[in-house]
Amino acid sequence: MKSVNRRHIRVACIGNPNCGKTTLFNALTGSKLKVANWPGVTVERMEGEASYEDTDITLIDTPGIYSLTSYTIEEKVTRKCAMDDDIDVIINVVDASSLERNLYLTFQLLELGKPIVLALNMMDVVKERGMEIDLHRLPEMLGDIPVVPVSAARRSGLDILLHAVIHHYEEGGGKKGVLGEKIEYILEYPQEIEEKIAKLEVMMGAHFPTHSSVRWHAIKLLEDDEEVKQEHPISVVNIVDRSYEKEIIQCKYAYIEKVVNEVLFHKNKKAASTDKIDRILTHPIWGIPVFLLIMCLVFFLTFSVGDALKGVFESALTAFSDLVGKGLDSAGVSAVLKSLIVEGIIAGVGGILTFIPNIFILFLALAILEDSGYMSRVAYVMDSLMGRFGLSGKAFLPMILGFGCTVPAIMATRALETEHDRRKTMLLTPFMSCSARLPIYVLFSEMFFPKYAALMAFSMYVIGMIIAIIVALIMNLPEKGKSTNSLLIELPEYKHPNARTIRIYVWNKLKDYLTKAGTTIFIASVIIWFLLNFGCKGMISEPGDSFAAVIGRLLVPILAPAGLGMWQIGVALLSGISAKEVVVSSFAVLFGVANANSAAGMKMIAENIHNVNPEFGALNAFCLMIFCLLYVPCVATVATVRKESKSRLFTLKMIVLQLFLAWLVSTLVYQIGSLLL
Numbered sequence: 001m002k003s004v005n006r007r008h009i010r011v012a013c014i015g016n017p018n019c020g021k022t023t024l025f026n027a028l029t030g031s032k033l034k035v036a037n038w039p040g041v042t043v044e045r046m047e048g049e050a051s052y053e054d055t056d057i058t059l060i061d062t063p064g065i066y067s068l069t070s071y072t073i074e075e076k077v078t079r080k081c082a083m084d085d086d087i088d089v090i091i092n093v094v095d096a097s098s099l100e101r102n103l104y105l106t107f108q109l110l111e112l113g114k115p116i117v118l119a120l121n122m123m124d125v126v127k128e129r130g131m132e133i134d135l136h137r138l139p140e141m142l143g144d145i146p147v148v149p150v151s152a153a154r155r156s157g158l159d160i161l162l163h164a165v166i167h168h169y170e171e172g173g174g175k176k177g178v179l180g181e182k183i184e185y186i187l188e189y190p191q192e193i194e195e196k197i198a199k200l201e202v203m204m205g206a207h208f209p210t211h212s213s214v215r216w217h218a219i220k221l222l223e224d225d226e227e228v229k230q231e232h233p234i235s236v237v238n239i240v241d242r243s244y245e246k247e248i249i250q251c252k253y254a255y256i257e258k259v260v261n262e263v264l265f266h267k268n269k270k271a272a273s274t275d276k277i278d279r280i281l282t283h284p285i286w287g288i289p290v291f292l293l294i295m296c297l298v299f300f301l302t303f304s305v306g307d308a309l310k311g312v313f314e315s316a317l318t319a320f321s322d323l324v325g326k327g328l329d330s331a332g333v334s335a336v337l338k339s340l341i342v343e344g345i346i347a348g349v350g351g352i353l354t355f356i357p358n359i360f361i362l363f364l365a366l367a368i369l370e371d372s373g374y375m376s377r378v379a380y381v382m383d384s385l386m387g388r389f390g391l392s393g394k395a396f397l398p399m400i401l402g403f404g405c406t407v408p409a410i411m412a413t414r415a416l417e418t419e420h421d422r423r424k425t426m427l428l429t430p431f432m433s434c435s436a437r438l439p440i441y442v443l444f445s446e447m448f449f450p451k452y453a454a455l456m457a458f459s460m461y462v463i464g465m466i467i468a469i470i471v472a473l474i475m476n477l478p479e480k481g482k483s484t485n486s487l488l489i490e491l492p493e494y495k496h497p498n499a500r501t502i503r504i505y506v507w508n509k510l511k512d513y514l515t516k517a518g519t520t521i522f523i524a525s526v527i528i529w530f531l532l533n534f535g536c537k538g539m540i541s542e543p544g545d546s547f548a549a550v551i552g553r554l555l556v557p558i559l560a561p562a563g564l565g566m567w568q569i570g571v572a573l574l575s576g577i578s579a580k581e582v583v584v585s586s587f588a589v590l591f592g593v594a595n596a597n598s599a600a601g602m603k604m605i606a607e608n609i610h611n612v613n614p615e616f617g618a619l620n621a622f623c624l625m626i627f628c629l630l631y632v633p634c635v636a637t638v639a640t641v642r643k644e645s646k647s648r649l650f651t652l653k654m655i656v657l658q659l660f661l662a663w664l665v666s667t668l669v670y671q672i673g674s675l676l677l
């Protein structure tokens, strides 16, 4: 039972990208937010609940930032959260294994004058590397704030952290209200600057008497911060004669160096192995082939191991389908309903479920690559290459996410600084083959290229990247010579992937996949079944008279030059807009195949296609795969682009471009291929 006098506080986790905020948040609240060993993953603030003794705590996870200056959307989100008056305590999450880099933000937060608790995370890494941190001296040098060593991944130190938060709230919370009490700031600037800060503080106090972060604002005014100037239109010309930003930054770094020298021991042992590995993996020339090789390996694994596991699903589905069929027969259910259930729903949804082993392996591999720290290396390696295509290096991160699912990838473009860069990246991201397209590649490459199935599927990923490069180059033509920001991400240390993180990651993705099978794909299968079994004359037995055939035939003249002139393909592609997997379930429903992903199912589909169109061969299948790779992503992606770009026109242009490209490329391949073969 809840006691009446429970107290409730709001606590924000703030820190650099990749320092373990989300891991900590998940550990404290029991949530399962996505964690990744590279920046830009948490793009929105998230809330969760935790409790400690008689206190309920609302915990807020924020996007990682390096400073409280606001340039990117993420920085703005977090800065706003840090300044928010209803945040009672800030947990500043710090990666203890790279103190020097993390403390810069800490000192900015300290200047806010809010109650802060430092969570010294990744202590397991610190120990593993033989480093030591003086836990008495560190809090002293930070102005006596609580410093709690924790390991979010190992879930150690968490209770002490919560205890410190509440204890500090009781003390610091009191301090906040008492007027006139001066908070001690440990970091002092040269006298000239301190005098100006003091003057500005007085002016701020006079104009904004309720303000809680007066010193921070005064410093920001001295740094000539646009946003703070706009929000606080007070005349400071005689004090702020120029921007003092450089001196203020230098002063902070000088003090941080002093802190690190005093509290950190044996830091030289650090990262020797990371350096050694990086000499190859981030080599300017070797880095890219190594990346392609690794991705190639991932897809071969996806195929071989996925196939080995597939058998289990196959027999289960076949047994299930038979059982349901027999059950319906003996229950005397009408033929229409039986057809709907067996040929519509089980074929459509069940067929998609048998791809789970492949999807599982793909996500497992991506999770391990991300969590080990490799993916941020790829972004780093790609940076100079991206620059050549007029893209910021940061654009590569969303693109890699795109191999998983395009929706979060589009959202991750928020890490980019300008709207222009964001839109460009949004336009290119769908060309990275998402996992939903994998079943299409698996099905058609195994049907038409039995010997080279994995290679053919992998070629889709490569073609997608090549098309993205070409589109980027074309877009870059009008603005040639314009320089873009280079990538400023710090490379995290390599580490053993964390089992819990990987479990959460893979489970979340599988859950999405299952949800999609139960919702979008379910509905799409029912609709397709209806369109196939009904026509102008009512229920029909000849699919050629169905509504689907009528709709599909409209598309035939357009698709014919690409070797895809069958109404069945038109219907499958059209329904694939709801979700790309639906292309596969459409084929299953179209040809009444219970399990599209089994050897028998594939044979049946191939035979059916052959019966309808004897000409349809490997080249046509390849063109179909290309078309599926390039044409409009699913409705969820389109909606996300619309939301993130806030422009209907841009979204429309994107759709038109993608449809056109899909048609153009598959037509070119088909026409040239037909001449050669």
Ligand code: GDP
Pocket (backbone or CB within 6 Å): 015, 016, 017, 018, 019, 020, 021, 022, 023, 024, 034, 035, 036, 037, 038, 039, 041, 042, 064, 121, 122, 123, 124, 125, 150, 151, 152, 153, 154, 370, 371, 372, 495, 498, 501
């Ligand atoms: P965020 O960007 O700050 O939200 O960081 P994440 O929570 O996404 O974590 C970044 C990476 O650090 C992930 O790979 C985590 O598994 C890992 N990580 C987080 N906390 C710890 C820790 O205490 N020890 C170790 N070894 N790894 C951690």
Ligand code: MG
Pocket (backbone or CB within 6 Å): 021, 022, 023, 034, 035, 036, 041, 042, 062, 063, 064
């Ligand atoms: Mg995060």
